[in-house]
Amino acid sequence: MENMTTGVGLIATERQKQIEKHGFTGQYHLDYHEGYTSNQLSKAAVTLLMPDLIPNLGWTSVPENWDKEWFEKLMNKETKERLIIAGALIAAELDRLNALDKLNLQKCESCEKETDIDIMHMDSGSNWFCPECWKELSQVMNPDVNTWKLKAEKWDKLDEEIGKYYDNVPESSSEEEGDLLDIGEAAARAFKYL
Ligand SMILES: [Zn+2]
Numbered sequence: 001m002e003n004m005t006t007g008v009g010l011i012a013t014e015r016q017k018q019i020e021k022h023g024f025t026g027q028y029h030l031d032y033h034e035g036y037t038s039n040q041l042s043k044a045a046v047t048l049l050m051p052d053l054i055p056n057l058g059w060t061s062v063p064e065n066w067d068k069e070w071f072e073k074l075m076n077k078e079t080k081e082r083l084i085i086a087g088a089l090i091a092a093e094l095d096r097l098n099a100l101d102k103l104n105l106q107k108c109e110s111c112e113k114e115t116d117i118d119i120m121h122m123d124s125g126s127n128w129f130c131p132e133c134w135k136e137l138s139q140v141m142n143p144d145v146n147t148w149k150l151k152a153e154k155w156d157k158l159d160e161e162i163g164k165y166y167d168n169v170p171e172s173s174s175e176e177e178g179d180l181l182d183i184g185e186a187a188a189r190a191f192k193y194l
Helices: 007-022 026-031 040-049 068-075 079-102 131-167 176-190
Strands: 105-107 114-116
Touching: 007 079, 026 079, 040 068, 040 079, 068 079, 131 176
Parallel strands: none
Antiparallel strands: 105 114
């Protein structure tokens, strides 16, 4: 490939390798935000760009939440290779920022993290929650709500059942005793005694 020898070509090839070999797409960087949200890709590029880079000196640092050994391997590469990788990291950061732009972000009511609205949950008071906070909240709230809901449904069903006996019976009905028995049975059924 002819463009392999140009600077842009080398960087493009390296970037393609990141995507194909490691799956490092813009979306990936968004999904694993703890490794990328503090501008780690740019910071890594800045470190690798240093012409006189000497790994493990005080001023060289491994980006937050990155694998130390892996990044040290990059720091130990020869200058030209480091430049290519740094260029690809800048392209990766651009892909991440572009992916971020496409999102419809909303602040989580609980942890205040900006989150893609598509994966968020809204409570009955129109508050938005990220999946992590929602999971925590629903563990606290949902058992109660579900219990109440089941009870309410049971009562509504019983109400409807008893209503049937009163709606359809003429005033002069002589089957009153039978009706009371039926109502009693319906109530017992509703609470699983029958
Ligand atoms: Zn949250």
